Amino acid sequence: MRILLTTEFFLSGQSTHVLDLAIQLQKLGHPTELILTGIHTTLFQSHYxxxxxxxxxxxxxxxxxxxxxxxxxxxxxxxxxSHSSTIFDLTKSIAQQNRVPYVVTCHGLGFSHPKYRASLAGAEQIIAVGPNSAAEIKDRFEEKIVIIPNGVDIERFTPAKKETKLNVYYVGRLDWSKVEPIKKLADAVAQIPNMSLTIVGNWKPPVEAEFMPWQTNIEKLLGRANIVVGCGRTAREALAAGCVVLLMNTRYDGIIDHQLVQEPDFDFSGNQGRFRFKRLLEDLSSLAANRKRIRRLQRFSRAYAVENLSSREMAQKVLAVYVQAVSSLRSKTRINLTGSMGIPRSYKVNRPRF
Known part of the structure; x- marks a missing residue:
């Protein structure tokens, strides 16, 4: 199968997910090309x-x-x-002009907004990265939604020899909505003896912590890290690298453990707010006082990632969606052609109107 992916490229987990998907599809023997309608970092030319x-x-x-x-x-x-909501309509246009079926992935929330309705309606299949993303658009598009969580390269992200010092790493693409949560994290770390905080991101927030700029080879840092705070792709990569992961974005959802992942609404957004930020101090203090618990959680993290987060397996699931999308469009085309030759109008398949 020949596959064309479309996206904008930012320093973000979503963008690196698309690159990983493209590489995995190519490895599986499917010629894959990528259209980048915008590249918003100089690191793309030097690394990606x-x-x-x-x-x-x-x-x-x-x-x-x-x-x-x-x-x-x-x-x-x-x-x-297509993976970027900003170009869903553009993807829809070129796909329909060339009579090629298209699929969209809904990364995150907000896709119930009317501005996405036409592009979602035209897609043969919709991939949602989690149950909360799917639930938001379920009423209109339930029959074509498939939930496929984003994966990571579990051969690239692996545990290495862990640091002896308990350094907490916050890793992620920063914006102002994340500054207050990071301040809460810094306050919690500051109260725990022999624990320090390092922030890895695209700019330095106004908090007391060591800062590292965006790391293109983040697997090296995660491999040796004990505790990582983040969400989305960072959380997945950290699990694969055998880290204890505290799930936080604009809110705090706790330590990722066997109990949390069994919650029916579990996702990697870090925006559900299962706990107040004061829980950060409690969780970090508990970890600092119990190295055996850290090791148990690290083993759980790696095992969970291997079983559930492989990007190769993710790519295989995405391929199955592509097959269904191609089959769906061909069926519609055959029925429409037959209907136009005299089959009663009730047999025609028409796109739903919203």
Whole structure:
């Protein structure tokens, strides 16, 4: 199957997820190309672009509609898969102009907004990264929603020799909504003897902590880290690297353990607010006082990631969605063609109107 992925590229877990998916699909023997309608970091040219080339993934940087159609006609994909909500409509347009089925992935929340309705309605299948993302659009699109959690490369992210010092790493793409939670984290760490905080991100927040700029080879840091605070892809990568993970974004959801992952509404957003921020001090103090618990949680993290978060298995599940999408469009095309030749109108398949 020939696969065309579309996205914008930022320093974010979502963007690196798309690159990982492209590489895994290519490894599985499916020619994959990538359209980047915008690249918002110079690190792409120095690190991420060469990574794609090494894997044999061709990428294009353009948002010009004429050029996009030329790429589609030249590559002749069987499926187009969009990951950035900002270009859902653009993907819908080029897919329908070239009569290629398209799939979208809803990363996060907010897709019940009317501005996404047409592009979601036109998609043959919708991938949601978790139950909360799916629930938001279930009323309109239940029949075409498939939940596939994002995966990580469990061969790249592996445990290494862990640090002897209990340093807490906050890793993530920062914006102002995360500053207050990070301050709460810094306050908690400051109250625990022999524990320190390092923030790894795209800019330094105004808190007392060591700062490291964005790390393109974050697997090295995570491999040796004991405790990581973050959400989304950071949390998944940290689990794979055998870290204790405290799930936090704009709110705090606690330590990822066997109990939390069994909750029916569990996701990696870090925005549910299962606990107040004062729980951070309690959780970190408990960890600092019990190294055996840290080791148990680290073993759980790695085992959970291997069983549930492999990006290779994720890519195989995504491929099954592509097959269904292609089959769905072909069925509609056959029925519509037959209906136009005299079959009663009631047999035609029409797109739902919203």
């Amino acid at each position: 672009g060469p990574q794609l080339k090494k894997a044999g993934v061709v990428y294009h940087n353009t948002n010009n509609k004429v050029r996009l159609n030329q790429i589609v006609r030249s590559f002749q994909p069987d499926i187009i898969h």
